[in-house]
Amino acid sequence: MTLYYFDVDENGTVYPDDQGTDCETFDRVKEEAIRALVEMIKDSLPDGDRHRLIIKVRDDGGALVLQVSLNFEVEAEHRSRTSSPDSHV
Template sequence: MALYYFDLDDNGAIFPDDEGTECPDLDAVKYEAIKALAEMTNDALPDGDHHRMAIVVRDEGGDLVFRASIVFNVEAQRSSFASRSSPDSHI
């Protein structure tokens, strides 16, 4: 098994993985990265209206092998009913 490092990027704050995780292949790396990203998302949200998180995976040599990211944006929308004039506005 090879050792991979799963660095966290939380809104630009980088948290490098100094320990690493052993994975048998790149499918396992992908699974672990997506699972970690889902857990990060669950722990971090809701925390404001905009959030960007990523997992960047490096191999033992420091080469990037995988990246998974998620962006969370909340935008207020005006109701289409609120912007319409009343049906009785002609009265």
């Protein structure tokens, strides 16, 4: 097994993984990174109109081997107060 480190970048604040996780295959590394990102999404969204989550995975030598990310944005449409869905009728 190889030790991988899953560092988290949340809106520019980096939380380095100093413990690491043993993974047998690279597919397992990808699964673990995606699972972790999904869990983070559940805990942190929605939190404002913009949110960026990144998990950067390093191998035991410190080399970046994988990155998964999510950009969350809310964009409101600007509608006139006098318009309605039926205003075209």
